[in-house]
Amino acid sequence: MIPRDLDIVEERQPSLTYKIDFEKGRIVGMTDGLDAVKQAVFFILQTERYQYLIYSSDYGCELRGLIGKEPLFVRSELKRRITEALLQDDRIEDVTDFDIEINGDSALVRFTVVSVFGEFKVEQEVTGVV
Template sequence: MVMSNPFIVGPSASEKVDQSLPMFTEFAWNFEKDDFVYKRDGSHEIVTGKEAIKVWVLHVLRCERYRYLAYFDDYGLELERFIGTGPNDGQRRTELFHYVKEGLMVNPYITNVTALKVNQEHKKVIMEIHLETVYGEVAMGIEV
Protein backbone atom coordinates (compact mmCIF):
# COMPACT_ATOMS: atom_id res chain seq x y z
CA MET A 1 0.00 0.00 0.00
CA VAL A 2 1.38 3.43 -0.96
CA MET A 3 0.91 6.28 1.51
CA SER A 4 0.93 9.95 0.66
CA ASN A 5 3.73 12.15 1.95
CA PRO A 6 2.45 15.57 3.16
CA PHE A 7 5.60 17.27 1.89
CA ILE A 8 8.54 16.49 -0.32
CA VAL A 9 11.41 14.43 0.99
CA GLY A 10 14.09 16.85 2.06
CA PRO A 11 17.36 17.03 3.93
CA SER A 12 17.66 15.97 7.53
CA ALA A 13 17.77 18.60 10.27
CA SER A 14 21.57 18.47 10.34
CA GLU A 15 21.96 19.18 6.62
CA LYS A 16 21.85 22.63 5.06
CA VAL A 17 18.49 23.27 3.43
CA ASP A 18 18.52 23.68 -0.33
CA GLN A 19 17.08 27.10 -1.18
CA SER A 20 15.74 25.70 -4.45
CA LEU A 21 12.81 23.91 -2.76
CA PRO A 22 9.48 24.57 -4.49
CA MET A 23 7.20 27.16 -2.87
CA PHE A 24 5.53 25.63 0.19
CA THR A 25 1.72 25.78 -0.13
CA GLU A 26 -1.19 24.85 2.10
CA PHE A 27 -4.93 25.43 2.21
CA ALA A 28 -5.63 28.74 3.98
CA TRP A 29 -6.78 28.43 7.58
CA ASN A 30 -8.77 30.90 9.69
CA PHE A 31 -7.12 30.51 13.10
CA GLU A 32 -9.89 32.43 14.91
CA LYS A 33 -12.75 30.34 13.47
CA ASP A 34 -10.65 27.16 13.34
CA ASP A 35 -11.77 26.39 9.81
CA PHE A 36 -10.63 26.51 6.20
CA VAL A 37 -10.88 29.73 4.20
CA TYR A 38 -12.89 29.44 1.02
CA LYS A 39 -13.12 31.60 -2.08
CA ARG A 40 -16.47 32.94 -3.31
CA ASP A 41 -16.75 30.01 -5.73
CA GLY A 42 -16.42 27.51 -2.85
CA SER A 43 -12.89 26.40 -3.64
CA HIS A 44 -10.11 26.49 -1.06
CA GLU A 45 -7.99 29.60 -0.69
CA ILE A 46 -4.28 28.77 -0.97
CA VAL A 47 -1.46 30.33 1.09
CA THR A 48 2.28 30.09 0.51
CA GLY A 49 5.54 30.70 2.35
CA LYS A 50 5.44 31.67 6.03
CA GLU A 51 1.65 31.59 6.23
CA ALA A 52 1.63 28.04 4.82
CA ILE A 53 4.22 27.00 7.42
CA LYS A 54 1.93 28.28 10.22
CA VAL A 55 -0.98 26.22 8.87
CA TRP A 56 1.21 23.12 8.56
CA VAL A 57 2.48 23.54 12.14
CA LEU A 58 -1.08 23.77 13.47
CA HIS A 59 -2.09 20.57 11.73
CA VAL A 60 1.01 18.67 12.80
CA LEU A 61 0.33 19.65 16.41
CA ARG A 62 -3.17 18.20 16.13
CA CYS A 63 -2.10 14.89 14.62
CA GLU A 64 -0.95 12.11 16.93
CA ARG A 65 2.03 10.36 15.34
CA TYR A 66 1.60 6.74 14.21
CA ARG A 67 -2.21 6.85 14.53
CA TYR A 68 -3.29 7.46 10.93
CA LEU A 69 -2.21 5.26 8.04
CA ALA A 70 -2.59 8.18 5.61
CA TYR A 71 0.64 9.73 6.92
CA PHE A 72 4.21 8.55 7.09
CA ASP A 73 5.52 7.78 10.57
CA ASP A 74 7.43 11.06 10.79
CA TYR A 75 4.25 13.19 10.54
CA GLY A 76 2.60 14.35 13.77
CA LEU A 77 3.63 14.41 17.41
CA GLU A 78 3.63 11.93 20.27
CA LEU A 79 1.83 14.04 22.84
CA GLU A 80 -0.67 11.58 24.32
CA ARG A 81 2.09 10.15 26.51
CA PHE A 82 2.02 13.44 28.46
CA ILE A 83 -1.70 13.39 29.27
CA GLY A 84 -2.33 12.47 32.89
CA THR A 85 0.98 10.66 33.33
CA GLY A 86 2.91 12.95 35.62
CA PRO A 87 3.36 16.44 36.96
CA ASN A 88 3.71 19.34 34.52
CA ASP A 89 7.00 20.44 36.04
CA GLY A 90 10.03 22.00 34.37
CA GLN A 91 11.51 18.68 33.33
CA ARG A 92 8.25 17.56 31.66
CA ARG A 93 7.90 20.90 29.87
CA THR A 94 11.44 20.54 28.51
CA GLU A 95 10.69 16.99 27.36
CA LEU A 96 7.45 18.19 25.77
CA PHE A 97 9.31 20.90 23.85
CA HIS A 98 11.78 18.32 22.53
CA TYR A 99 8.89 16.24 21.17
CA VAL A 100 7.38 19.33 19.54
CA LYS A 101 10.72 20.30 18.02
CA GLU A 102 11.33 16.77 16.71
CA GLY A 103 7.89 16.72 15.10
CA LEU A 104 8.36 20.08 13.40
CA MET A 105 11.90 19.52 12.18
CA VAL A 106 10.81 16.80 9.74
CA ASN A 107 9.62 19.59 7.45
CA PRO A 108 12.52 20.54 5.14
CA TYR A 109 11.28 24.15 5.07
CA ILE A 110 11.86 24.53 8.84
CA THR A 111 15.55 24.88 9.70
CA ASN A 112 15.35 25.42 13.49
CA VAL A 113 12.85 25.56 16.35
CA THR A 114 13.49 27.30 19.66
CA ALA A 115 11.26 27.83 22.68
CA LEU A 116 10.90 31.47 23.63
CA LYS A 117 8.69 30.75 26.61
CA VAL A 118 6.96 27.71 28.11
CA ASN A 119 4.21 28.47 30.63
CA GLN A 120 1.65 26.37 32.43
CA GLU A 121 -1.89 27.70 32.74
CA HIS A 122 -3.81 25.29 34.96
CA LYS A 123 -3.47 21.95 33.13
CA LYS A 124 -2.47 23.45 29.77
CA VAL A 125 1.07 24.09 28.62
CA ILE A 126 1.41 27.19 26.44
CA MET A 127 4.57 27.47 24.32
CA GLU A 128 5.83 30.45 22.43
CA ILE A 129 8.07 29.03 19.75
CA HIS A 130 10.36 30.62 17.22
CA LEU A 131 10.72 28.94 13.84
CA GLU A 132 13.53 29.60 11.44
CA THR A 133 12.33 28.72 7.96
CA VAL A 134 13.66 29.07 4.44
CA TYR A 135 11.25 32.05 4.19
CA GLY A 136 12.47 33.82 7.33
CA GLU A 137 11.50 33.79 10.98
CA VAL A 138 8.05 32.93 12.35
CA ALA A 139 6.88 33.24 15.96
CA MET A 140 3.86 31.25 17.14
CA GLY A 141 2.00 30.63 20.35
CA ILE A 142 0.83 27.04 20.65
CA GLU A 143 -1.18 25.14 23.23
CA VAL A 144 -0.15 21.56 23.90
Protein backbone atom coordinates in the same frame (compact mmCIF):
# COMPACT_ATOMS: atom_id res chain seq x y z
CA MET B 1 32.10 9.52 -21.76
CA ILE B 2 31.29 11.06 -18.38
CA PRO B 3 30.41 14.77 -18.42
CA ARG B 4 32.67 17.00 -16.32
CA ASP B 5 32.40 20.47 -14.88
CA LEU B 6 28.62 20.52 -14.81
CA ASP B 7 26.88 23.29 -12.93
CA ILE B 8 24.23 21.99 -10.59
CA VAL B 9 21.52 24.52 -9.87
CA GLU B 10 19.28 23.84 -6.90
CA GLU B 11 15.86 25.42 -6.98
CA ARG B 12 13.51 25.71 -4.06
CA GLN B 13 10.24 24.00 -4.79
CA PRO B 14 7.10 26.02 -4.09
CA SER B 15 5.26 25.23 -0.89
CA LEU B 16 1.91 26.07 -2.45
CA THR B 17 -0.98 24.52 -0.55
CA TYR B 18 -4.64 25.09 0.17
CA LYS B 19 -5.39 27.98 2.53
CA ILE B 20 -7.86 27.04 5.22
CA ASP B 21 -10.15 29.44 7.08
CA PHE B 22 -10.31 27.73 10.47
CA GLU B 23 -13.21 29.85 11.73
CA LYS B 24 -15.46 28.81 8.83
CA GLY B 25 -13.88 25.40 8.30
CA ARG B 26 -13.48 26.04 4.57
CA ILE B 27 -10.78 26.17 1.94
CA VAL B 28 -10.53 29.78 0.80
CA GLY B 29 -7.82 29.68 -1.85
CA MET B 30 -4.12 28.91 -1.99
CA THR B 31 -1.17 29.99 0.15
CA ASP B 32 2.59 29.80 -0.20
CA GLY B 33 5.74 30.84 1.64
CA LEU B 34 5.62 31.84 5.29
CA ASP B 35 1.83 31.52 5.55
CA ALA B 36 2.01 27.95 4.26
CA VAL B 37 4.65 27.11 6.88
CA LYS B 38 2.52 28.66 9.64
CA GLN B 39 -0.42 26.53 8.56
CA ALA B 40 1.80 23.41 8.43
CA VAL B 41 3.03 24.08 11.99
CA PHE B 42 -0.57 24.35 13.18
CA PHE B 43 -1.48 21.03 11.54
CA ILE B 44 1.61 19.24 12.85
CA LEU B 45 0.90 20.37 16.42
CA GLN B 46 -2.79 19.42 16.17
CA THR B 47 -2.08 15.92 14.84
CA GLU B 48 -1.09 13.26 17.35
CA ARG B 49 1.76 11.19 15.92
CA TYR B 50 0.94 7.55 15.03
CA GLN B 51 -2.81 8.10 15.52
CA TYR B 52 -3.86 8.31 11.86
CA LEU B 53 -2.79 5.75 9.27
CA ILE B 54 -3.04 8.31 6.46
CA TYR B 55 0.06 10.12 7.81
CA SER B 56 3.60 8.73 7.90
CA SER B 57 5.14 7.97 11.28
CA ASP B 58 7.19 11.16 10.90
CA TYR B 59 4.12 13.43 10.86
CA GLY B 60 2.51 14.89 13.96
CA CYS B 61 3.57 15.53 17.53
CA GLU B 62 3.43 13.31 20.62
CA LEU B 63 1.95 15.77 23.10
CA ARG B 64 -0.53 13.55 24.91
CA GLY B 65 1.88 10.99 26.35
CA LEU B 66 2.99 13.17 29.25
CA ILE B 67 0.02 12.77 31.60
CA GLY B 68 1.10 12.22 35.21
CA LYS B 69 4.78 13.03 34.67
CA GLU B 70 6.88 15.41 36.76
CA PRO B 71 6.77 19.08 35.62
CA LEU B 72 10.54 19.24 35.00
CA PHE B 73 10.33 16.17 32.76
CA VAL B 74 7.27 17.61 30.99
CA ARG B 75 9.14 20.85 30.19
CA SER B 76 12.11 19.10 28.61
CA GLU B 77 9.94 16.57 26.74
CA LEU B 78 7.60 19.22 25.33
CA LYS B 79 10.59 21.12 23.96
CA ARG B 80 12.14 17.97 22.49
CA ARG B 81 8.92 16.57 21.02
CA ILE B 82 7.81 19.85 19.45
CA THR B 83 11.26 20.48 17.98
CA GLU B 84 11.52 16.93 16.63
CA ALA B 85 8.05 17.11 15.07
CA LEU B 86 8.53 20.47 13.38
CA LEU B 87 12.01 19.75 12.02
CA GLN B 88 10.51 16.95 9.91
CA ASP B 89 9.30 19.73 7.58
CA ASP B 90 12.28 20.68 5.41
CA ARG B 91 11.12 24.30 5.25
CA ILE B 92 11.75 24.63 9.01
CA GLU B 93 15.37 25.25 9.95
CA ASP B 94 15.14 25.65 13.74
CA VAL B 95 12.78 25.95 16.70
CA THR B 96 14.06 28.34 19.38
CA ASP B 97 13.21 30.55 22.37
CA PHE B 98 11.01 28.11 24.26
CA ASP B 99 8.97 29.45 27.18
CA ILE B 100 6.84 26.85 28.98
CA GLU B 101 4.38 27.70 31.75
CA ILE B 102 2.73 24.82 33.60
CA ASN B 103 -0.59 25.52 35.36
CA GLY B 104 -2.37 22.55 36.88
CA ASP B 105 -2.75 19.87 34.24
CA SER B 106 -2.00 22.11 31.26
CA ALA B 107 1.03 23.80 29.78
CA LEU B 108 1.29 26.95 27.69
CA VAL B 109 4.21 26.65 25.28
CA ARG B 110 5.64 29.61 23.38
CA PHE B 111 8.46 29.32 20.87
CA THR B 112 9.88 30.75 17.65
CA VAL B 113 9.94 28.85 14.37
CA VAL B 114 12.79 29.72 11.99
CA SER B 115 11.93 28.78 8.41
CA VAL B 116 13.49 29.33 5.01
CA PHE B 117 10.88 32.09 4.50
CA GLY B 118 11.43 33.89 7.82
CA GLU B 119 10.59 33.38 11.46
CA PHE B 120 7.41 33.61 13.50
CA LYS B 121 6.20 33.02 17.05
CA VAL B 122 3.85 30.22 18.05
CA GLU B 123 1.76 29.78 21.19
CA GLN B 124 0.29 26.34 21.90
CA GLU B 125 -1.71 25.12 24.88
CA VAL B 126 -1.28 21.47 25.80
CA THR B 127 -3.83 20.01 28.21
CA GLY B 128 -3.64 16.91 30.37
CA VAL B 129 0.12 16.92 30.82
CA VAL B 130 0.74 16.97 34.58
